[in-house]
Amino acid sequence: MDQYIISASSDARDLAPLAMCIHELLNRLPVTARSRDKPGVRLEEGRVIDRAYTGPVLEAVLAGNVTKRVRPQSGPYKGIPVVVAPIRDDEGSVIAAIGIVDVTGIFDLVDFMEQASAIRKEVCGEDPCPLPTESPAAKR
Numbered sequence: 001m002d003q004y005i006i007s008a009s010s011d012a013r014d015l016a017p018l019a020m021c022i023h024e025l026l027n028r029l030p031v032t033a034r035s036r037d038k039p040g041v042r043l044e045e046g047r048v049i050d051r052a053y054t055g056p057v058l059e060a061v062l063a064g065n066v067t068k069r070v071r072p073q074s075g076p077y078k079g080i081p082v083v084v085a086p087i088r089d090d091e092g093s094v095i096a097a098i099g100i101v102d103v104t105g106i107f108d109l110v111d112f113m114e115q116a117s118a119i120r121k122e123v124c125g126e127d128p129c130p131l132p133t134e135s136p137a138a139k140r
Contacts, residue, residue, distance in 0.1 A: 006087060008095040010035040012051040019098065024101060030077070032084075034058050035096040035126050042076070057084045061097040069102060077101065 004014050015033040023031040023043045034040030034054050042050040055075045061068050067085040070079050085100035 006032045006096055008036040008089075009038060010040075010096060012041045012048075012053070015040045015096065016043075016048055016051075020048070022098065022100070027049055029103065030101045031098065032058060032100075033098040034062075036062050036094060055099070057082055058099055060096045061086050061099075065092075065094040078092065081113075095107075107109070 004017055005012060006018065015035065017032040019031045019041050020042050020043060020133050021031065022110065023046070028044075028046055031043045032040065032053055038053040039054045040058075041048050042053040042055075050052055055072065057068055057075075057076070057077075058113060061084045065086050065088070069081070069083050071081050081102040081104075082099050083102045086094040087096040087098065089095050
């Protein structure tokens, strides 16, 4: 029986099955993972594309033992929202980190609402659309 152990010295081979599972669960969003002591994996489009991966956010999470939701300033995900969380041992010490591209962070909700309002004003002439005095079919 195969056995995979996640530890501070896990390598890419140890982390790949867990990372692939998360990758598939999240509809193949990019996933990265590394242990505290060794580089790890980067997965995209259903496959491992790097077996010696590290990134600035993974390293920051390993150093700080905290979850980070940021847009990296460097690396392959530069400017793209990511979430990286630590894997901790029984004592709460960080032993590894796993990250994903954060699709919820891609859209700024305030900006989205402003754009939606502007589109309604353009289509209807006023907002709300349709106006309370109009039937819903009036603007179609």
